[in-house]
Amino acid sequence: MRVDIITVEPDLIKSPFQNSMMKRAIDKGLAEVHFHNLREFGFGNYRQIDDYQFGGGAGMVLMIEPIAKCIEGLLAERKYDEIIYMTPDAPTLNQATANTLSLKENIIILTGHYKGVDQRVRDKYITKEISIGDYVLTGGELAAAVLCDAVIRLIPGVLGDETSALTDSFQDNLLSPPVYTRPSEYEGMKVPEVLLSGNFPKIEEWRSEKAYERTKAIRPDLLDEE
Ligand code: 6GU
Known part of the structure; x- marks a missing residue:
């Protein structure tokens, strides 16, 4: 499985992939995880990626163009089975969803921040939206790490004989x-x-x-x- 994670906080999300089961999966060549810093797709010298929301209100919104640029670049390289957006206003992650995702070849995970992303990103690109529970996190990075852990451990061959996902x-x-x-x-x-x-x-x-x-x-x- 290949996972491409698009994020504004790559340092926040990397360490879970360097330890324990996810590291094991990556070392065995059963999972491949790539991080894309949204900032690198931003506008101008300041690499702007967010702006005020139309209609007013507190909180910045991630703009569509930097995200589109990043996603289009990935889509030009290969086919993706799912483009997932991590957000609290979505159906909650459960084992059935993790089981289904563990069988996919290529997935993109977009993590939100601030007030979220422009709705048009969701309308145009996102095929699945996932929350990890009824509470608010600062960003979707930790939620994406949780999702990846739940999914990657289920990839056939990741768990050894001493552990079995079937009795979880x-x-x-x-x-x-x-x-x-x-x-x-x-x-x-x-x-x-x-x-x-x-x-x-x-x-x-x-x-x-x-x-x-x-x-x-x-x-x-x-x-x-x-
Ligand atoms: Cl996916 N993102 C954020 N920001 N907060 C959450 C969440 C996701 N799931 C539960 N809370």
Whole structure:
């Protein structure tokens, strides 16, 4: 998968890609991530990329021309499966979206800033808009890093045998069950007997039950989604 990230804050977004699972994916050649500093496509000596909004109001808006120049340059090089805009006024990211995106070849991610981008960018170029939750971040950079982590770890071959995306929370709309490791007793707190029993059908049954109980208690909304 190739990901092209268009941003006004490249330094803010780079470090998650230099660590942990995303670094592993990149080192294995399973993901390729390119950063494009929108500023380099700005107007004049000051490399202007934003302006006041028509109709008045506080906050600057990213102009269409610098973004268009950057996107058109990428489109001239290759086909893209999705051009995604990270913005709080969009549907919320979930596991189903991450699963779908992990199968794509080439994607562009545009991260907003200030009051966002000129609506015409969204109308002309954007094929998918994503928020990561009901709160406001200063810019879409951290949200883009979150999206990339959720997607890149699902690319076949990225996770080793020791981890499996299939048993993650949300993969079946349930939260994960509790997990334990050594010691089997700590200050009188015991690991549930069933996990030490070696009875694997029974262990699976216990895990399903706990996953359901947890989901019902903490995220009942997930249970009505299907
Ligand atoms: Cl994608 N961008 C910003 N600026 N804030 C957010 C967000 C995105 N998702 C949740 N809050």
